[in-house]
């Protein structure tokens with residue numbers, strides 16, 4: 315759902331221009347980059363593990379706040395929680411490691427996931443993407 319995870323921060327930046335772009339987009343992509351990267355290296359059993367938890371959300375937001383400040387941390391946290399909400403229809407280990415979670419193994423690689431995404435698109439992701447495209451075109455062609 316990488317396209318949807320890029321569309322959501324674009325929509326948020328339109329309505330909340332005070333959000334900083336880099337930490338907003340980074341926070342929106344971080345859970346998949348981390349977990350799917352670990353999964354591609356076969357270090358975890360599927361692409362939604364530790365970075366898809368409220369624990370990781372809280373820890374990384376605190377790290378950003380300490381090293382970069384409150385404003386980037388706010389943008390990071392909004393992007394990050396937006397990612398987790400967008401993934402909410404699937405198997406997301408929200409409360410891990412504080413609760414037991416049965417991580418289901420996945421053998422699909424990144425190319426199989428892309429093919430599945432292309433052949434079976436998510437209507438929510440399509441809606442987010444169209445919304446972001448409309449906003450971007452309006453910004454581009456309606457500004458004096």
Ligand SMILES: [Zn+2]
Pocket residue numbers: 345346362366397401
């Ligand atoms: Zn995800």
